[in-house]
Amino acid sequence: MVLATHRCESNPSIETPVMVHPLRDFCLAVALFVVGLAAALWGLPAVESETPRVLHTVALSVGGLCAFFGFFITLNFGWALRLQQRLRRGDTVIARWKVPPDLMRLHVAAEARREGMKPHWRPSSHDVASGLEVIFGPEVVLLGNYLYSIPSSGMQSIRAVRLEPGPPPVLEFQTQLYMTKGHSVPSLTVSKGLLRVPAAGQEEVEAVRRYFQEVLSGTRLIAPDRWGWRIRLGLRTAACCFVLLLVGWGMAEAMDWRADNAAGIVAIGFLILGPIGTVAGLFLAGAARVFELQQRGKA
Secondary structure, eight states: OOOOEEEETTEEEEEEEOOBOHHHHHHHHHHHHHHHHHHHHHTTHHHHOSSOOHHHHHHHHHHHHHHHHHHHHHHHHHHHHHHHHHHHHTTTOSEEEEEOHHHHHHHHHHHHHOOSSOOSOOOOHHHHHHOEEEEEETTEEEETTEEEEOOSSSSEEEEEEEEEOOSSOEEEEEEEEEEEEOSSSOEEEEEEEEEEEEOSOHHHHHHHHHHHHHHHHTSSOSSTTTTHHHHHHHHHHHHHHHHHHHHHHHHHHHTTTOOSSHHHHHHHHHHHHHHHHHHHHHHHHHHHHHHHHHHTTOO
């Protein structure tokens, strides 16, 4: 799922993940893809023309980029839309409830009085007036029309869950988001946040709390090999690229480090690709191992 960010109201320097509106975002992604593709097709004459018009060239370049990224964004939000539909049908649902308007008004009033970090999500006026439907899946929660990913490991994850008594009861998730800061010298930072979900009844919300506590402790694993295959991929990539580095070194030595023929160019390519791929593969394997330990409640 695509991860976007917004400024946290309680601390403008902190970025926090936002929710996805699957239907709206899918339609916007489709529009981006279609408009980009149409612009790129309109600009195609710039490829064959000896003196292409500037407008055609711009349309081809910008439209091609929009179509390229729009295609993958459409796939992403299409997946989110299908997930939303499955949850509403009842597939893989852990618990669901409807918070009536009177409890929603109590929740909004209590949140307004509450001090400390502001949560990622606040109910809309429509949610308050008509009530809020809440559906929990294995690693996701649907709040009305908004979908929020709550995995136990990864770049975005939940780190703790607790239940506050009501009325109405509130399920609070402490969230964590890894992100880069800076331009000239990027650094990895961790942003903390909260997701607070109102509930209609104590029994249902207690079941959800127990479920996610088991997930966080590692006693309940969702997608057990999620990080394992990434570790294997990273190590294999590093090994293959290290072999390329050795082959490139051997080829360059055999040709006295000349690059005036095809073999020399290939050797230079191997010498460039080899170290980069080796480091990237080891980084992927290391990060995946950290997230695997996190998933199993050991980090």
